[in-house]
Amino acid sequence: MAETIEEIASRVRELRELSKVTAEEMAEYLKVPLETYCCYEEGKTDIPASKLFEIGQRLDVDMNLLLTGEEARMRIFTVTRKGEGVEVERRRQYRYQNLAGKFLSKKAEFFTVTIDPMKEKPTAYSHPGQEFDYVLEGSLKFYIHDHEIILDEGDSILFDSSYRHAMEAKNGRPAKMLVVVI
Template sequence: MAETIEEIASRVRELRELEKVTAEEMAEYLKVPLETYICYEEGKTDIPASKLFEIGQRLDVEMNLLLTGEEARVRIFTVTRKGEGVEVERRGQYKYQNLAGKFLSKRAEFFTVTIEPKKEKPAAYSHPGQEFDYVLEGSLNFSIHDNEIILNEGDSILFDSSYKHSMEARGERPAKMLVVVI
């Protein structure tokens, strides 16, 4: 199931308004210019997954609600079959698939992330918490806090995600990772 940027943007705006949080307050919370935040809500600019995570925290909602419009309901377990995770349409270099969106009161978010090879340097993002990345396929350059690390299939990294970080596929093949945001 692929959700469009416009659908997600509309949900973010509606939930923000229901919580009586102004666009200015949200932009300040996310540490982005107001103009950037307004473009997020208008669907003109893709909302990075790290910012969606922060928006969910600020509005006290599960990320699944932002991604799909559906409340998480499952308390005991959830199974996501291959290819059935909620995909978020990305304009950038990363394609996300949420793997456990239906589970209620998660303490982490679980994704597969596919990183397409590109010529330009990817933008760096930060978000609260910690992140664990495990390379399933391919090879990538991982950048964090002035450090460049090459990660190959089977390698993993756990890091403080409040530091700006980015990933870039090496070579001509995409890289695929399991990502856990805590």
């Protein structure tokens, strides 16, 4: 199931208003200009996954609610069958699939992310916490803070995600990785 930018933006706006948080407060919390945040809520600009994660934390809601409009309900376990995770396109070169959206009170977010090759260097971003990435297919160049690291299939990296980071598929082919955001 793929959710549209407009559907997600509408849920973010509604949940923010229900939580009595102003757009100005949210923009300040996310460390983005108010104009950028307003574009997020209007569906004019795609909300980066890292910012969705932060919005969920600020509003004290599970990311699945932001992505799908459905509350997480599973307490003991949840199974996501191949190809059935909620798909989210956050940036042109990244395609996310949420792998555990239905589990209640998660301590982390779990995704597969497919990175398409691009001609230009990817935009770096940051978010609170830590991130673990395991390369499932292909080869990636990671940009983290002042470092560039090549990771191939089977390689992994754990890092402080408050540092700006980005990934770039190498060799003209898409790459796929398992991502855990803590």
